[in-house]
Amino acid sequence: MSNSQKGFGIVRHSRMRRAIGFLLASIVSLSGLRAVEGQAPATSGSRIWIGRYAEFEEFLRTAEIVDTKGTPIGVMAPRHVFFKPGGLAAGGALKAIEPGKYDGYWESYKSEIAAYKLDRLLELDMVPPTVEVRVGGPRGKPASLQLWIENTIMLKEMQARHLEPPDNAKWNRQLHRLYLFDDLAANIDENEGNLLFDRDWNFIKIDHSRAFTDTLEQPFELGRKLAQIDRPLFDRVKRLDRETVRREIGALLETGALNALFVRRDAIVTALERLAQQKGAAVVFVP
Numbered sequence: 001m002s003n004s005q006k007g008f009g010i011v012r013h014s015r016m017r018r019a020i021g022f023l024l025a026s027i028v029s030l031s032g033l034r035a036v037e038g039q040a041p042a043t044s045g046s047r048i049w050i051g052r053y054a055e056f057e058e059f060l061r062t063a064e065i066v067d068t069k070g071t072p073i074g075v076m077a078p079r080h081v082f083f084k085p086g087g088l089a090a091g092g093a094l095k096a097i098e099p100g101k102y103d104g105y106w107e108s109y110k111s112e113i114a115a116y117k118l119d120r121l122l123e124l125d126m127v128p129p130t131v132e133v134r135v136g137g138p139r140g141k142p143a144s145l146q147l148w149i150e151n152t153i154m155l156k157e158m159q160a161r162h163l164e165p166p167d168n169a170k171w172n173r174q175l176h177r178l179y180l181f182d183d184l185a186a187n188i189d190e191n192e193g194n195l196l197f198d199r200d201w202n203f204i205k206i207d208h209s210r211a212f213t214d215t216l217e218q219p220f221e222l223g224r225k226l227a228q229i230d231r232p233l234f235d236r237v238k239r240l241d242r243e244t245v246r247r248e249i250g251a252l253l254e255t256g257a258l259n260a261l262f263v264r265r266d267a268i269v270t271a272l273e274r275l276a277q278q279k280g281a282a283v284v285f286v287p
Contacts (some may be wrong), residue, residue: 035259045200046149048089049129053120056129059088060145068094078207080148089147096135096143097209099254107190107209110252112144117248118185122236124177126205149196149204156192165201173286174203177233179226183218184237184264187211189217193243212249214256216263222271229272238269 049056064084079094099108112130119127128147134140153161165171182190187208194207220226242262250258276284 023250045202046151046198046204047125047128047202049147050125052088053129056088056147057131058101058130060092060131060147061086061133063089063092072165078146081145090150091148093146093148093206094133094135094143095146095209096141098141105210106213106254108212108252108254109142109144109209111208111210111212112146113186114212114249114252115187116146117179117252118245119205121240121245121248122181122182122233125231126174126178126181126203127208128204128206138192146206149198149206152198154193155197158197159192167191167201173230176226176229178203179207179220180233180237180268181205181223182211183220183226183268184261185211186213186215186217186219186260186264188215188217188219212253212257212261214254214260216260216267218264218267222268223275226268227269227275228284228286230287234269234285237265240265241263271272 016138039155054116065081066084067082070079080091081094082091083089095109095112097107097109099110100106105183109132113132114126116130128149130146132143133143133145135143178190178195181187185208187210189210194205196204196206198204242258242261245261246258272284
């Protein structure tokens with residue numbers, strides 16, 4: 001990683017865990033998210049794609065890009081593209097990362113698409129719609145294009161502003177869902193710049209280019225950091241079958257990555273069920 005990239009505030013997953021802990025322990029009370037002051041709260045927040053998945057996917061595949069600029073975030077710094085006015089959305093995040101190792105880490109634009117597809121399988125609605133496009137026309141370089149989410153702030157800004165979520169139960173439910181997703185996908189690069197929140201305090205996850213490798217590493221320790229989960233999500237994770245996952249994301253993964261995902265899944269299920277035996281199902285499996 002270059003010095004300029006370090007200057008963007010990129011941190012590894014251990015620092016992410018400390019950052020979240022700091023935020024929960026030291027924030028001051030506010031009635032809502034103030035980073036978008038002056039705008040009336042929207043009941044659906046910034047997750048405008050919910051219930052319109054296919055519509056947004058097709059829009060991203062076909063939208064005309066009229067402008068583009070760099071972004072000072074992420075190790076691989078995606079391009080912020082702007083669509084012709086009048087469509088479903090104003091812009092997207094474009095990543096043309098050819099699969100391979102960069103600074104010792106596997107990176108791929110395909111992992112961004114896999115994250116969205118896995119999010120859909122698990123019905124999380126945390127990862128914005130993401131599709132494959134060609135940069136420069138039908139024969140151009142393949143890339144991922146993700147819906148650009150408006151009216152959000154990053155975790156690092158929340159820390160700086162000492163903001164507090166008004167509903168701790170909702171926050172904790174989403175937080176543990178994030179832990180589980182990152183452990184399942186082996187998202188080893190969660191950091192302060194790729195976890196967003198909208199005015200309704202919905203978690204929105206971006207930047208998964210280092211996920212979905214053949215590693216068995218799970219960034220949030222099972223039984224300690226990932227110590228509870230809502231029962232509906234746990235059941236969906238436990239029911240994941242190899243053929244469905246292979247059909248949805250298999251072509252996006254490198255050799256060995258699909259097998260590793262199910263080894264990680266089995267570890268998650270085993271750890272949480274063992275913890276439920278120790279502490280009680282009602283403690284571990286929340287509504």
